[in-house]
Amino acid sequence: MIIVEKLQTFLILALIILSITSLLYYIYYKTYNKKKLIQSRLIPNSRNIAGEGGIIFVFLFLCFCWFLSTSKLVFDNMNLQVIPRFYIFFISIFALSILSYIDDKFDLSKKIRFIFQIIICFASLSALNLPLVDQLPLKLEFIIIIFIWVYIINTTNFIDGLNGVVGSNGVTFFFGSLIIINHYGIDDNFFILINFLTLILVSSFLIFNYPKAYIFFGDTGSIPLGYIIGYVTFYFFSLDIFYPLIFIFTYPLVDVSITLFDKTFIRKKLPWARLFDYYFLMPVINGKKSHSFVTNKIILNNIINILFLILFLNYQENKLFLFLPILSSIFLVYYFRKYKKVKS
Numbered sequence: 001m002i003i004v005e006k007l008q009t010f011l012i013l014a015l016i017i018l019s020i021t022s023l024l025y026y027i028y029y030k031t032y033n034k035k036k037l038i039q040s041r042l043i044p045n046s047r048n049i050a051g052e053g054g055i056i057f058v059f060l061f062l063c064f065c066w067f068l069s070t071s072k073l074v075f076d077n078m079n080l081q082v083i084p085r086f087y088i089f090f091i092s093i094f095a096l097s098i099l100s101y102i103d104d105k106f107d108l109s110k111k112i113r114f115i116f117q118i119i120i121c122f123a124s125l126s127a128l129n130l131p132l133v134d135q136l137p138l139k140l141e142f143i144i145i146i147f148i149w150v151y152i153i154n155t156t157n158f159i160d161g162l163n164g165v166v167g168s169n170g171v172t173f174f175f176g177s178l179i180i181i182n183h184y185g186i187d188d189n190f191f192i193l194i195n196f197l198t199l200i201l202v203s204s205f206l207i208f209n210y211p212k213a214y215i216f217f218g219d220t221g222s223i224p225l226g227y228i229i230g231y232v233t234f235y236f237f238s239l240d241i242f243y244p245l246i247f248i249f250t251y252p253l254v255d256v257s258i259t260l261f262d263k264t265f266i267r268k269k270l271p272w273a274r275l276f277d278y279y280f281l282m283p284v285i286n287g288k289k290s291h292s293f294v295t296n297k298i299i300l301n302n303i304i305n306i307l308f309l310i311l312f313l314n315y316q317e318n319k320l321f322l323f324l325p326i327l328s329s330i331f332l333v334y335y336f337r338k339y340k341k342v343k344s
Contacts, residue, residue: 014196017200032051049216051104052101052220053208053209053215053220053221054217054219054222054225057221057224058093060201061093061197061201061224062094064197068197083127084128088123088124089127089231092124092127096117096224097223100221114150117153121150121230129235132234153227154226156252159222159255160218160219162280162281162284162294162295163292164295165280165295165298167210168206168295168299171199171203176247180248183244183313184239184241191235205221210291211292213291229249243312243317244313247308248306250328250329251302258330259279262277279336279337280294280298280336282336286339286340308325308328
C-alpha cells in the first residue's frame with residue numbers, strides 16, 4: 001500500500017512534473033517548424049501541428065527517472081543495484097528513441113526497424129527476472145518474450161494515428177498498473193516510479209494531443225512508450241501476476257490483432273503494409289467522423305475496463321470477469337467496422 005501511504009507526496013510531485021512537462025511541450029510547439037511535418041492525406045487534421053513530440057517525453061522520462069531513482073527526494077530506500085541490469089532499461093529507451101527519431105525524419109526501412117527492435121528486446125532480457133514460467137524451456141521463453149515485447153511496441157506505434165488514442169491508452173495502462181501495484185502491495189520503488197512517472201508524462205502529452213492536436217508523439221515517443229509498457233508487463237509476469245493485465249491494454253491489442261489477422265491471412269498483405277486499415281481509423285477515414293468521435297468511445301471503453309479490473313481484484317479474482325474487457329473491446333472494434341468502405 002506504499003502508493004496510498006505516499007499519496008500526498010506523489011500528488012505534489014505529479015503537479016511539479018506536469019507543470020515542467022507542459023511548459024516544455026508548449027515551447028516545443030511554438031518553436032517547431034510545422035511546415036516540415038508530413039501528414040497522411042487519408043486522416044484529416046490541422047496543419048498547425050508539431051511532429052516528433054515524443055522526444056520531449058523520452059528526454060524528461062530519462063532525466064526524471066534517473067534523478068528520482070538516485071536521489072532520496074521521494075524514495076529513501078531505493079537500491080538500483082538489486083535491479084537486474086537497470087542500466088539496460090535506460091540504454092534501450094534511449095537507443096529506440098534515437099532510431100525512431102531518425103526514422104521519423106528519413107523514413108528508414110521497416111526491416112531495419114524490426115531487426116533493431118528484436119536486438120533491443122533480446123538485450124533487455126537481461127533486465128528481467130527470468131524465468132517467468134518454470135515449465136517452459138528457457139530458450140523458448142526467450143523467443144516468446146521477444147515476440148510479445150516487439151508486438152506490444154508496434155501495437156503502441158500503430159495506434160498513434162488519431163488525436164488522443166495513444167495517450168488515452170497509455171494513461172489507462174499506467175493508471176491500471178498503479179491500481180494493481182497497490183492491490184498486491186508491490187514494494188519495489190523503482191517499478192512504482194516507472195509507472196507513476198510515465199503516467200504523468202503521458203497525461204501531459206495528452207493535454208497537447210486531445211481533443212485538438214498541437215503535438216504528435218511520432219515514432220520517437222510511441223515506440224519507447226511501447227517498450228516501457230512491455231517492460232512493465234513482464235515485470236508483473238515475473239511476480240506471477242498475469243490476469244489483471246488483460247484489463248489495461250485490451251483495446252489496442254484487440255484492434256491491431258484482428259486487423260493483422262485480416263490483413264495477413266484473408267487479404268494476403270504484408271503485416272507491416274501501411275494501409276491505414278485499423279478499425280479505429282475507419283470512422284475518420286471513411287465515415288468522415290471527427291478524431292474525438294473515435295477517441296471518446298475508446299476512452300469510455302477504457303474506463304469501463306478499469307472498473308472491470310477493480311471488480312476483478314475485489315471479488316476474489318473471479319475468472320468470469322476476464323471475458324468482459326475482451327468482449328467490450330471486440331464490440332467496439334465491430335462498431336467501428338460498420339464504417340468500413342465497401343467496394344462497389
